[in-house]
Each structure stands twice: as structure tokens, then as C-alpha cells.
Amino acid sequence: MDYGYENEIDLIDLLHYLLKRWRVIVIVALIGGCLLGGYSAYKQARPEKMPTEEENEAALEKARDGLSDIEVAEVDSLSAMYDSYVKVYAEKELNGQKSIRLNMDPEHVHTGASTYVISDYYDNKGIYTVESQNAGNIVALYSELLTDDKTIDIIKEATGWGVDRQYVRELYSVSSAGVSLLRISTIAPTQDECRVIISVLEDRLEQVKPEVQANAPHEIVKVNDKYFEDYSSGITDAQKAQSDTLISLKNTMRNIPDKLTSGQKTYYQELIKQHYPDEIIEKEFSVFGLIKYVLIGIVAGVFAVAMCYCVYYALRQVLRTSDDFRSMFNTRVIGTVQYDEDEGKKKFLSGFDNWFDKKFDKREGILPANDAVKMIVSDILVNAKKDGITKPMIISTSSHDAVKKAVQEVTAGCKKDLELAVGSSVLTDSESLNKLSEADGVIIAEKVQESRLADIARELETCKKLGVNVMGTVVVK
Structure with missing residues (x-):
């Protein structure tokens, strides 16, 4: 059987697989958000490159070229006038910002x-x-x-x-x-x-x-x-007067060079540009832009790590669900045993893990470990008696502790009514292979996300060659 091409992916099980790794996903998402958020903050706070003094002086020399001393003096005088208006404007604007009266709602x-x-x-x-x-x-x-x-x-x-x-x-x-x-x-x-x-x-x-x-x-x-x-008309009038004053000052400042010649205007504009360059105007820090980059970083982090896990999940040729035995190997599943591998360990927000694990366990019909073992033991005893099996054996290609624990509990449960031989992998252990040749029935116990499909296929092929009846499988999660 070509199991490699017939292995289907259960999307719900894939979701469960991702949820079990939500801590890693959250950490990567936060790292992504911090990285892109930090980049956005740096980009917004980074000062623009300012021209050097030599570059500024060269620009002024070029603008003064062709002007007489009187024309230069006239422009310098108007530039000084512009400076005085800038100070008055700043004072008026600051007054409007600080004034309690001017910031009231007139309504x-x-x-x-x-x-x-x-x-x-x-x-x-x-x-x-x-x-x-x-x-x-x-x-x-x-x-x-x-x-x-x-x-x-x-x-x-x-x-x-x-x-x-x-x-x-x-x-x-x-x-x-x-x-x-x-x-x-x-x-x-x-x-x-x-x-x-x-x-x-x-x-x-x-x-x-x-x-x-x-x-x-x-x-x-x-x-x-x-x-x-x-309503206060006085407040409205005061606010209008403040606005009119600022507009008037702006217009006056804008009209200062109107009577200058073309050459003088070029020199004047260069002076004003160097005294009040657009580059030194402080940019407003965009909180929205920062939040946007943070969210993009979080989404990108979640997507990247989730995709890595999905690819890893899809490419690994291991047993993923109990349905793999039915769909790929046409083998009956006796039962599924699930142990808490993190028992005794304190994990952050472990209650969340328990909540969604119960939801998925309920969907798959997984019983508590003790009850699941009892049902598996009963099933083995009933079918052994029905099929006349007297020398059954339980084997596994996995050496995981959870598998050993499940095998031990199932063996102990059957001990009173049926002697169940225990072996390890018949692919690597000759003693287990010899025991299997003497058995008239076999139970296979395998671990989800660990037991390799190729090993399980070879294991089943060995049983078939030896003519040993496969009573079913025990899936350990």
C-alpha cells in the first residue's frame, strides 16, 4: 500500500496541532509586532538630513551673485522684518494655545x-x-x-x-x-x-x-x-479676532518680498529657507501609523510561524490521528489513550490549553485515560475469546514513555484473564520478532506525532508474512 500518497490531512486536527503551540505563535507575533512597530517609530523619529554650513553659504553666494550692495542690504532688511513677524506670530499663536478663554466652546x-x-x-x-x-x-x-x-x-x-x-x-x-x-x-x-x-x-x-x-x-x-x-458671543468674537490676527500676520509675511526684483526674491527666499527650513518643522508622530505597523507585524508573525508549523505537520510522515490506521492501513482502532504529558508542570495560562483540549477530545470521543484503558482491555478480552486467541502479543515501533505506560496498563488489565506478551519493535528487536512468530494475535500500540508511517507499514507487513492476526491498534496521544 502506498501510504505516502493516500495520507490525508485532517484540518481540524491541524488546528488542534497549531493551538497546542499557541505560546510560540504569540511570542513570534509579539516579536514581529515589536520589530515593525520599532521600525515605524524609528522611521518617524529619524531626523531629516540637514545641509552643511558650507552648502548653505555656497547657496547664498550663488543667490547674491549679480545683486548690488544696496539690493543685498534691502533684502537683508526685509529678512530681519520677517524674523520679527515670526516672533510676533509665535507669541500670538502660543497665547491662543495657552488661553483658557480662547479655548472655550462658545456654545x-x-x-x-x-x-x-x-x-x-x-x-x-x-x-x-x-x-x-x-x-x-x-x-x-x-x-x-x-x-x-x-x-x-x-x-x-x-x-x-x-x-x-x-x-x-x-x-x-x-x-x-x-x-x-x-x-x-x-x-x-x-x-x-x-x-x-x-x-x-x-x-x-x-x-x-x-x-x-x-x-x-x-x-x-x-x-x-x-x-x-x-452661548457667549464674546468668546466667539475673541476666537475670530485671534484667527484673523494670525491670518493677517501670515499674509503680511507672505507679501514682504512683493516689491523686490526677481534676483532679490531668489536671495530672499534662500535666506528664509535657511532660517526656517521645511526640514526642521517637527513632524507629527502618527500613532495610527505605529499601530498599523504593529498589527501588520503581529499578523505577519502569526502567519509565518503558522505556515512553518503547517509545512512541518504536512511533510512529516508520522501517525497524526487514529483515522490514519483506518484510512491508510485498513486496521481497526481498539481505542485511544491520552496522557497529560505536562502533568505536574506549571504552564502559563494552562487553563486555556485544558479548555480547547477538552473540546477536541469531545469531538474525537476520547475518554479519560483510566476509562480508555479499561475499554481497551475489555475489547481485547472479548475479541480474543471470540476469535479463539490464546497467545496474544502487544508491540510498538515507538519507545516513548507514554506508549510504555499504556502497554503496561493494558497488560496489567488483561493479566487476570489473558496472558499478554509484550515486545518492542519487531523491526529492530530480534527477540520481539521471535515472540511474534509464536503469537496467534497481535495488538499494535503507536504514538501520535512520533510513530513513522513507514515503520508501521513494515510492522503490519511483518505480521502479515508471519500469519499473525492483527487484533487492532491502540493509539497513544
């Missing part, structure tokens, strides 16, 4: 306000007047004291904002309203921050009140406070 601006009444309660011929004639001056004094650095620092500590004082100061105001009202108002990204700022300012007002009263005698009493969320 959802939280506002808080606290109102105080200022009075001196003097009696004007039986008429009590509560308005203060000096309310404007009093509000101005409070405003000065409530917008000082000390107050700003208290607000920063209370809110946890790590910004410059100017960005906190622009969020609130202390102003007069009506005849003798003082109003503290603030805006903030959240209502909680509004309440914190108002609370700080109210406490601060109580602290500075004696100082203000010493300069302008009065009484001041809080009458109400309120908090709400609303």
Missing part, C-alpha cells in the same frame, strides 16, 4: 456672578439712605485688590490650573452696576470651576474689606449669586 460657556450692595446708612433728616455716594471709588479699590497676583495665585491653586496669571485674570472682572452695586462675574469651562473662582473672590473680598473701608468708609453686603450656561 457652552459657564458663567457665575455674585452681587453686593454698597451703602453707608446715613440719616438724612429721618430718611435712611442706603446708597453710597463714593460707590464708584469703592468698586475701583476692590477691583484693584481682587485682581492682584495674590488673588490670581489663590485661584490657580484652587482650580489646579497651571497657566500664566494673565490667562486667569482675563476670565473674571469686578465692576459696578446700578448706583451702588458691586458685581463679581466670571466665566470658566465648567460650572464647578465657576463656583470655585467666585468662592475664592468672595473670601478674598472679605479679607481686603477692612483695607478698603479704611480708605472709603462703607458697608458691603452680598445680596445674591447665580450660575448658568449659555
